[in-house]
Amino acid sequence: MTRRPVTLQRTLVIGAIALVATALVLMSVATVTALRAFVYDRLDEQVVGGLVFAGGPGDGRGWPPSEESTGAPTPSASAGVPAEGRGPAPRIGSLLVRVADDGAVASSYTRSDGTVQTLSDEQVSVLSRGVPPDEVPVTVELGAELGTFRVAARSANGSTVFSGISLADAAATTSALTTILIAVGAVTLLAAVVGLSFFVRRALRPLDRVAAVAQRVSERTLGRGPAEIPDRVEAADTDTRTEVGRVGASLNDLLGHVQAALTARAHSESELRRFIADASHELRTPLASVRGYTQLTLTGPEPMTATQRRSLERIESEARRMTTLVEDLLLLARLDAGQRLRVEDVELPLVAIDAVSDAQAVDREREWRLDIASDAPLTVPGDEDRLRQVVANLLRNAHAHTPPGTIVTTSIERDDDEAVLRVTDTGPGIDPAVADTLFERFTRGDRARNRDAGSTGLGLSIAQAIVVAHRGTIAVRSRPGETTFTVRLPAHRSRAATDS
Incomplete structure (x- = not known):
């Protein structure tokens, strides 16, 4: 599977979106963290303040006054909250617990519907074990029924007082804020993708026009x-x-x-x-x-x-x-x-037959073969004299640059709408040093083959020029023991072949 190239436009958009997304994530994390810290600070203040209304009498720190000083009855030591009409009403989600040194426990938890319930012995035990009496709020888990609380404790008048507030509201607030930030961030990212794609594409239009000129x-x-x-x-x-x-x-x-x-x-x-x-x-x-x-x-x-x-x-x-x-x-x-060349119907097989016959008459030291496909004869439009010169030059090249005993095969076949003529020899091949310049003028294959003193170095360049003038192509493929020159020319079947 081909990997899709990364364009400049895509790189700019992805880079900008990555920066925007990073900024949004950092901002959201910082906002949630700051809000959570602020809420916890407020809850801690309220928890510590709640100890004032849950402690024992007469310590001089704002605890409920004694009967002697007010003439009013003191709240029972077994009460978990101040007596009716004394102090503010308990807050929903707050708890107050007093554990006397003799093991007596007074507790209350205000539910969301305003009713008050007492804590179980296990929950009181969790508070006693997990909250030190140093008035420093800590987080305590009181089970699935009550949830998580911020709780502080202090010892006074022979008892330990615990004051706590549920974290449910704080968790709901931070969860709601997190959801809002995620939704706003997603919408912002989507708008940024659309906007950046539009503006980057618009900004790169001049570069696209410059690239279009270079492409043309x-x-x-x-x-x-x-x-x-x-x-x-x-x-x-x-x-x-x-x-x-x-x-x-x-x-x-x-x-x-x-x-x-x-x-x-x-x-x-x-x-x-x-x-x-x-x-x-x-x-x-x-x-x-x-x-x-x-x-x-x-x-x-x-x-x-x-x-x-x-x-x-x-x-x-x-x-x-x-x-x-x-x-x-x-x-x-x-x-x-x-x-301009003459344009007439040329029977390419006849041209090849005459060229091979002439080569056999001149050179008896090499074996000259002819292979014409079954769908021949083939007719090509062109100048017959020039096409004869192409075939003769290719055969002369094989004669000049191969040793005696070489087999030279001239073949003709049809490939769709092209006539394909190949001249293949079993000689030593072409030196790679001259392979790239073989069709240039005055190029000689002296280092690759035996040179004939009469060679001018123009035969192959003339063959190429004639083939190109006929809107064809000529190519060579060579390795030791096999060298093939391939000529492709536009062709149509001869009238005799069409009638058959």
Whole structure:
């Protein structure tokens, strides 16, 4: 499964949302923690204050006054709360417990409906064990029936007094706040995602336009065709005071330099092609004259020494080789200039048969084979003379760069709407050092194969130029013991094959 690439827009949105979510979480945790601490502080104050109304008489710290000082009866030691009409009414969820030294217990717990109940012996035991009499509130769990309390205790007048308040309201408050914060945070995050996606997409639109220009330029074939690059970043996206504007302005400058370089290169190549074409054309006549006079001298009646005859034969051979080179250069110059080829129906199997027959007649040291698929004959539109030259160059390449005894097979088959011609030899293969430049001009495979002295290094480049002019492709695959040149040309079945 291919991993989806992380775009700049997605990175910015995810990063911003992560920061917002982190801030919301930290704020929520801090708010709940602060509220819980505040509530607990208030409860602790109330718990400590409750000890005033639960303690014994006459200690001078605000405890209920004695009978002697007020003339009123003192609350019974067994009462858990102040006597009726003495002090404030007990708070809902509060508890008061007095444990005398002789084990007598007086307790009361005010339920949510206002009724008062006493604590069980086990609950009183939990308080006695878990709450030290130092007036410091602690949290105590009194079972599922009562729940959790903040409780403080003190010893006075031969008894220990406990005062506590239930944490149910505090827990409900913090739970409600937590729920509210989660809901608000989720809505805030959703709004942030939508808003950030919109604003980031809007902010990155200029960069998208700059990238679109670069994409269109990258899809152009700058190596061939006109040197014009009409695509440019719009002026609105080239403001150098912004980051995207600097990128757009730099891209426009780069495209301008590239276009200037392409124009200069195209002009130079045009001049070079014109020079090669003119020079090749002009050299044809003197070379023909040199060959003619050489042949005339060799066939003349005047006696010559062996050295003279050898010299004239070499002159004729080199003149013939130079004529071939000039003809190849002239053909390449014309193809580069876009010379139109003849377009006619060419029977590719007949072209291959003639080329293989010619190779067998010239070279008896190699085995030349022909393999034509059952769906042949194939007809391709093109220039028959040029296509014959392609096949001949490929066979000549096999002859020049393979040792005697090599098997060279020329095959033709059909692949959908293409005619596929392959020339395969069992030679030593192509040197990897020249494989990438094999179709360039004047490239020789001297280090890979046995070189023929008559090779000009233009055969494969001419074959490629002719194939490309026919809207086809040529490729090579090589390894020791097998080298295959594959030519693909647009094709249609011949009339005879169609009628059958």
